[in-house]
Amino acid sequence: MTGRETIESIVVVMVLIGTVLSLLSSLGFLRFPDVYTRSHAATKSITLGILFILLATFLYFLFVHDQVSVRLLLGIIFVFLTAPVTGHLIARSAYRYGVKPSGAQDELAADLEKAKKRASALDK
Amino acid sequence: MFQTLLMASIIMLTISISIALYRVIRGPSLPDRILALDSIGYNIIGIVAVLCMMLDSSSYLETILLIGILAFLSTVALCKFLERGVVIDRKRND
Amino acid sequence: MTLQILLNLLIAAMWMMLHDTWNMLTFAIGFVLGAIILFGMRRFFPAPFYGRKFWFLLKLGWLFSIELLVSSIVAIEQIIRPRLNIQPGVFRMQTRMKTEWELSLLANLMTLTPGSVVMEIAPEDGLMYVHAMDVPRMKKGIIRTKDKFEDVIIEVMR
Known part of the structure; x- marks a missing residue:
């Protein structure tokens, strides 16, 4: 029975690491000043935390039940693929929506104006 | 011991959901709210995974995929709405 | 292939x-x-054996997981620091990627690397606009990471 206890302790450590990561990144929601810095917290640490939890679940079902659960693998791949996409989408649409970044340096604003002018000139 | 620690991790994930919920209600702008909703989706995925281990059954694992797909699609639709004012584009020329 | x-x-x-x-x-x-x-x-076979590309794909995955770990540590460190001391900002950088697949792969990878979220891409000019958590301290590191990723992506895709 000691083999099972070893597996369980590894799984619990991984789950706790993932949980603490996702809790800390939620704290980042409270502390950071604007959407863009918050999206840093949301995309990176939450993704890593959830990946830790899902990997722990995968290991648990692999070693305790001798069961390779393909659904879980699909879920891991899906989270891995979609998390950066949502981060990029939210940052982009927030900028187009008109939320100003809080820092001093902003090299995008002038270029976006230029591109819009070029596009409207093409329309006419 | 195993069950207790898993319960503790579920409680911590719930706390992080409630923090994100605060951001959904208070959030100064719309993108803040979308970001918080997205992270709530990820935290729910974590809770379901931990619950599977607690109940020792693999029959809830489909839920992970379902919630992941729903969270992603709703985020994409909301971002699209923010950017253009509509969810489905009728003009297909750009 | x-x-x-x-x-x-x-x-x-x-x-x-x-x-x-x-x-x-x-x-x-x-x-x-x-x-x-x-x-x-x-x-x-007319085409070379696909094991070489597979090897570089594995290398990309390895590089990526290391960067994800580092970036989470950086973000967590900034969250739990008692006083926020960051200067966020948006800067542009050049990219060598051409096709859509390469661009989206690079943008996805860059979004999960330390302190950077890709905000806008201008493919015809070969420019990417990146929001960084702390511009003066991180700009060099971000550009170095991007060069590393680009080398491996070119090996995989072309």
Whole structure:
């Protein structure tokens, strides 16, 4: 029975690491000043935390039940693929929506104006 | 011991959901709210995974995929709405 | 390359049928056997053996998981610091990527690397606009990471 206890302790450590990561990144929601810095917290640490939890679940079902659960693998791949996409989408649409970044340096604003002018000139 | 620690991790994930919920209600702008909703989706995925281990059954694992797909699609639709004012584009020329 | 992968899958399925055991382990053994057979017969195919690309794909995954770990540590460190001391900002940078697949792969990877979220891409000018958590301290590191990723992506895609 000691083999099972070893597996369980590894799984619990991984789950706790993932949980603490996702809790800390939620704290980042409270502390950071604007959407863009918050999206840093949301995309990176939450993704890593959830990946830790899902990997722990995968290991648990692999070693305790001798069961390779393909659904879980699909879920891991899906989270891995979609998390950066949502981060990029939210940052982009927030900028187009008109939320100003809080820092001093902003090299995008002038270029976006230029591109819009070029596009409207093409329309006419 | 195993069950207790898993319960503790579920409680911590719930706390992080409630923090994100605060951001959904208070959030100064719309993108803040979308970001918080997205992270709530990820935290729910974590809770379901931990619950599977607690109940020792693999029959809830489909839920992970379902919630992941729903969270992603709703985020994409909301971002699209923010950017253009509509969810489905009728003009297909750009 | 597609032909080789299809043949390899076919050999794996064949191996499973011959054994009459339908699980992942037999499939994996069949896949490895098929890869060995294809490697032995590689001079009969017009395209080079796909193992090289596969190797670089593995390298990309490895590099990426390291960067994800580092970036989470950086973000967590900034969250739990008692006083926020950051200067966020948006800056532009050049990219060598051309096709859509390469661009989206690079943007996805960059979004999960330390302190950077890709905000806008201008493919015709070869520019990317990146939001960084702390511009003066991180700009060099971000550009170095991007160069590293670009080298591996070019190996995989071209």
